[in-house]
Amino acid sequence: IPVCAVIGIAFSLVQWVLVSKVKLSPGRESVNNGSGAKNGYSDYLIEEEEGLNDHCVVLKCAEIQSAISEGATSFLFTEYQYVGIFMVAFAILIFLFLGSVEGFSSKSQPCTYDKSKICKPALATAAFSTISFLLGAITSVVSGFLGMKIATYANARTTLEARKGVGKAFITAFRSGAVMGFLLAANGLLVLYIAINLFKLYYGDDWSGLFEAITGYGLGGSSMALFGRVGGGIYTKAADVGADLVGKVERNIPEDDPRNPAVIADNVGDNVGDIAGMGSDLFGSYAESSCAALVVASISSFGIN
Numbered sequence: 001i002p003v004c005a006v007i008g009i010a011f012s013l014v015q016w017v018l019v020s021k022v023k024l025s026p027g028r029e030s031v032n033n034g035s036g037a038k039n040g041y042s043d044y045l046i047e048e049e050e051g052l053n054d055h056c057v058v059l060k061c062a063e064i065q066s067a068i069s070e071g072a073t074s075f076l077f078t079e080y081q082y083v084g085i086f087m088v089a090f091a092i093l094i095f096l097f098l099g100s101v102e103g104f105s106s107k108s109q110p111c112t113y114d115k116s117k118i119c120k121p122a123l124a125t126a127a128f129s130t131i132s133f134l135l136g137a138i139t140s141v142v143s144g145f146l147g148m149k150i151a152t153y154a155n156a157r158t159t160l161e162a163r164k165g166v167g168k169a170f171i172t173a174f175r176s177g178a179v180m181g182f183l184l185a186a187n188g189l190l191v192l193y194i195a196i197n198l199f200k201l202y203y204g205d206d207w208s209g210l211f212e213a214i215t216g217y218g219l220g221g222s223s224m225a226l227f228g229r230v231g232g233g234i235y236t237k238a239a240d241v242g243a244d245l246v247g248k249v250e251r252n253i254p255e256d257d258p259r260n261p262a263v264i265a266d267n268v269g270d271n272v273g274d275i276a277g278m279g280s281d282l283f284g285s286y287a288e289s290s291c292a293a294l295v296v297a298s299i300s301s302f303g304i305n
Helices: 002-020 028-035 044-049 054-102 122-162 166-203 207-214 216-250 261-300
Strands: none
Touching (some): 002 122, 054 122, 054 261, 122 216, 122 261, 166 207, 207 216
């Protein structure tokens, strides 16, 4: 299992290296061509139409990407501050509700599935469930943040590659998507594997208690995904509608024109809602399905043993 996770992480890093080979700075030839005049004229539109103004195009792409990346990062940090408060409060509730099952008793109790066996106390399950919940939430936050950073890193590079053809742009976009996909799945698998093995040091052969405690991992991932999708989605739509209405109706600026600041906000919203939210959502679904399979396996194994 850890070998599979390491292979996934290594594969995503290879894809990231391939994407990073697309340079976001003008080459020497572009600079020379952009600074030189043709037939005594140095008109911007003529240069751009004839493909001589690559220098300005690349610089503009880098400038817009920097603005989007800065906005997306600041949005996520602000969002995570508020979500962090909720997560702490929710973790306390989980501990109180699960721990109160046996009146916060710290003594081992007979197992529900077999009274002849002794299982760990509910207080321990409450503590470990809370830890796994916070672990899932943190992993989900990291997943969303990494997804957003990779997306903002690849956006301008995909745009520049699109000037060379659809194929090159598709490969760049596909590789950057593969970075997020493989990285999230591999991270989720690795963290879950480590958590189970650490919890097993305490639980021993009590598989039912162990996997009951580990289910908090999926819940933490899903809770973060909810905020990422909803918060980012609202921000995206608000900025999108604002940009279209104010730009087109009041100022007659074309749609998605970088002169309109709300367009940058719209692109920020796309990155934090559709990509960071999608990253957390992907991790949440993956963690939940894994935890559900573990619970089913733990219950069905008792008859065999």
